Amino acid sequence: MADLSMVDALNQALAYELAHDPAVVLLGEDIGVNGGVFRTTAGLQTRFGNQRVIDTPLAETAIAGTAIGMAAMGLKPIVEIQFAGFIYPVIDHILNHASRLRHRTRGRLTCPLVIRAPCGAGIHAPEHHSENPEALFTHIPGLRVVTPSSPARAYGLLLAAIRDPDPVIFFEPTRLYRLFRQPVEDDGEALPLDSCFTLREGTDVTLVSWGGALQEVQAAADLLAQEGVAAEVIDVVTLKPLELDTILASVAKTGRCVIVHEGSRTGGVGAEIAANIAERGLYSLLAPVQRVTGYDVVVPLFRLESQYMPCTARIVAAVRQALEA
Numbered sequence: 001m002a003d004l005s006m007v008d009a010l011n012q013a014l015a016y017e018l019a020h021d022p023a024v025v026l027l028g029e030d031i032g033v034n035g036g037v038f039r040t041t042a043g044l045q046t047r048f049g050n051q052r053v054i055d056t057p058l059a060e061t062a063i064a065g066t067a068i069g070m071a072a073m074g075l076k077p078i079v080e081i082q083f084a085g086f087i088y089p090v091i092d093h094i095l096n097h098a099s100r101l102r103h104r105t106r107g108r109l110t111c112p113l114v115i116r117a118p119c120g121a122g123i124h125a126p127e128h129h130s131e132n133p134e135a136l137f138t139h140i141p142g143l144r145v146v147t148p149s150s151p152a153r154a155y156g157l158l159l160a161a162i163r164d165p166d167p168v169i170f171f172e173p174t175r176l177y178r179l180f181r182q183p184v185e186d187d188g189e190a191l192p193l194d195s196c197f198t199l200r201e202g203t204d205v206t207l208v209s210w211g212g213a214l215q216e217v218q219a220a221a222d223l224l225a226q227e228g229v230a231a232e233v234i235d236v237v238t239l240k241p242l243e244l245d246t247i248l249a250s251v252a253k254t255g256r257c258v259i260v261h262e263g264s265r266t267g268g269v270g271a272e273i274a275a276n277i278a279e280r281g282l283y284s285l286l287a288p289v290q291r292v293t294g295y296d297v298v299v300p301l302f303r304l305e306s307q308y309m310p311c312t313a314r315i316v317a318a319v320r321q322a323l324e325a
Contacts, residue, residue: 003181009151010040010116010172012186013158014078018048020188021076024162026053027063028080037082038118038177060086064093064115071113072101076162084119084171085128091136098167099142110165114158119147120212120262121309122175124302130174131299132211132263137169138240138272144193145240147171147211152184156191157237163190173212194238196246202232205319206250208273209260210236213310217260220315229319239269247273248281255286256322260310265293287325290318 004012017024026041032055035042045053056063060081067077081087094115101111121130137145146161146168148154154172161168199214200221209217214235221231232250236242251257257277259270274289292310300308 001183001185004151004184005178005181006151006154007040007177009155009184013155016188017162018052023076025075026078027056027067029056029058029082031080061089064090067113068093068098071111072109076112078114081117083129084117084133085131087117095140099140111167112165113167114161114170116170118174119171120173121299121305134171134239134263135268144168146238149211149214149235151182155184160190160193175212194241194243196243197235199235200233202230204230204254205256206254207231207233207258208247213260213262216310216312219312223316244276251277251281252284258290258318260292260315262294262309264296266296268293287322290322292318
């Protein structure tokens, strides 16, 4: 079992599916010869050929439209969008075609399409390279929206996304690509979609997060532990559809909840989670649900991006506020 970065784990998952399923095909800008802008697909074209790993023109709309047609005809295309900020031209095809194909054909056709996109700030990149538009896609019926927080979860979740018969938007936190390594077994075992993972048990407060923000959440939990506060940490993983039972059970145990995400605050996934806690778990709460999020602004250039992203200090402050209520 090798110690892999997230980039390595994603590459390994793609290679596994290309080797074991002849219907799988990769499309994207510079993913073949160059191996992708982050080298996530490095070596795959050499190994599997340019009919399976296809370099496309710089045309996101055309890539998505082509991939949907391929999926409708029985292939399993995996599209790479170089940065999440480049995905907006693709929304037309996703919303009007990919997400509706099963409904429109009354189940005769499905759309086993995965769209991968690096997302989020923290790598000192400019506008359109640091955005996290996850909430836009959770509002589209017929889509799954998934984001991993570690190499092992990236491997298992990507396998599950590829094998899903319906379209999946797979957001990969860019700053996690090479941040740390962990053992990942190349066994082809998929992790369950539509499920949360409890990363840390606790009794005093529930910390709910996903993707890159879990780094700061885990650090906050460590700091709180030094103060005698036992925080339970939940990785949501699948943002659409939300698996709420794990979150509600945790809130019933702790009585307090802080939700942390990098995407902008208004209409964010955190608001949906908070609303569901209010509807289904209100009597468990000992304090109002707190949210620590990005702001309702364009992600700033790198001198200010650390001010935009949720930090450990903001998370700890929110927990203290919940504990004081």
